[in-house]
Amino acid sequence: MAKRKPDEVKPGAPAWQSTFADLMNLLLCFFVLLFSMSTVDAQKFEMIAASFNQTFSIFSAGATAIGDGILISNGVSQLNELDEYINSTGKMDQGQTIDENMATGLEEAQEELEKAQMEESEEMAEKIEEAIEERNLENDIEIEFTSQYVQLTLKGSLLFDSGSTELKEAALPVLDQVGIILERYAPGTIEVEGHTDNVPMSGAKYSNNDELSSGRALSVFYYLIGTTNLDPAQIKHSGRGEYIPIADNSTPEGRTMNRRVEIKIYNSLSSY
Numbered sequence: 632m633a634k635r636k637p638d639e640v641k642p643g644a645p646a647w648q649s650t651f652a653d654l655m656n657l658l659l660c661f662f663v664l665l666f667s668m669s670t671v672d673a674q675k676f677e678m679i680a681a682s683f684n685q686t687f688s689i690f691s692a693g694a695t696a697i698g699d700g701i702l703i704s705n706g707v708s709q710l711n712e713l714d715e716y717i718n719s720t721g722k723m724d725q726g727q728t729i730d731e732n733m734a735t736g737l738e739e740a741q742e743e744l745e746k747a748q749m750e751e752s753e754e755m756a757e758k759i760e761e762a763i764e765e766r767n768l769e770n771d772i773e774i775e776f777t778s779q780y781v782q783l784t785l786k787g788s789l790l791f792d793s794g795s796t797e798l799k800e801a802a803l804p805v806l807d808q809v810g811i812i813l814e815r816y817a818p819g820t821i822e823v824e825g826h827t828d829n830v831p832m833s834g835a836k837y838s839n840n841d842e843l844s845s846g847r848a849l850s851v852f853y854y855l856i857g858t859t860n861l862d863p864a865q866i867k868h869s870g871r872g873e874y875i876p877i878a879d880n881s882t883p884e885g886r887t888m889n890r891r892v893e894i895k896i897y898n899s900l901s902s903y
Contacts, residue, residue: 744900748778751898756781759816759896766808779902780822780895783809787827787847787890794832796846798854806851810859813896820903822867822895823848823855828886829873845870851892 756776763772773784790802798806813821825844837843845868852868855861878885897903 745778748898748900751900752776752778752781755816755896755898759812762812768805768808771805780897783894785892787892788887790892791847794843796843796850798850806854807858809894810855813855813861814859817896818899820865820867820897821861823851824893824895825870826875826889826891826893827873828889829880830886841870841872844872847892
């Protein structure tokens with residue numbers, strides 16, 4: 632019996648590959664047709680192109696430089712003449728405009744803040760002044776205000792004997808009322824400052840006016856934290872000595888005015 636010959640292998644790709652290739656060609660033609668029928672928003676395209684041009688230094692018409700050798704771009708931007716480049720592209724004017732606008736905006740914001748601070752201080756001062764009048768303390772306490780704080784000024788002769796830091800008994804009722812006012816109206820930081828005249832200390836416990844003013848401020852501080860519910864962390868105390876007079880030290884009346892304790896009540900918008 633004759634042997635059967637094996638099936639001969641036909642040359643070429645398998646049949647399924649031809650079908651798959653035809654399918655891919657048809658899909659490609661389909662998407663090309665869809666793209667050709669679509670529209671491009673010219674305005675959005677220009678905006679995108681301008682954005683890329685500004686960010687990545689992409690130039691129109693395939694250009695590779697601005698000016699005559701000012702900017703050479705081969706993947707890395709190189710500036711040969713910075714001043715000329717800035718002037719030619721208008722960057723300096725734009726930067727100046729931005730700086731001016733920022734400065735104007737900051738100035739306006741500062742004015743608005745100071746206005747709000749002044750309004751808050753004025754409102755607080757009016758309430759404190761009413762409380763002082765109700766307690767008949769007008770002769771013992773002077774009140775004034777700034778955009779940062781409301782200030783209560785107490786005469787040194789009311790609080791202390793000459794050269795002493797010990798509070799007088801007669802001053803304690805006044806300080807009690809001051810403490811009630813501070814508890815009710817102080818929104819934040821309180822500063823107690825001691826001031827003296829310029830007469831040198833002699834034969835007293837303290838060697839100079841700096842130490843005396845500091846001791847007096849500290850005495851008021853201790854009394855307030857001992858008789859009120861005020862937070863000691865919110866009360867500052869300092870001695871300013873003879874360096875911030877409010878009257879002429881050459882007269883007895885002026886020296887009397889300079890011997891004082893100031894209590895500054897900072898508003899909630901102040902920097903303290």
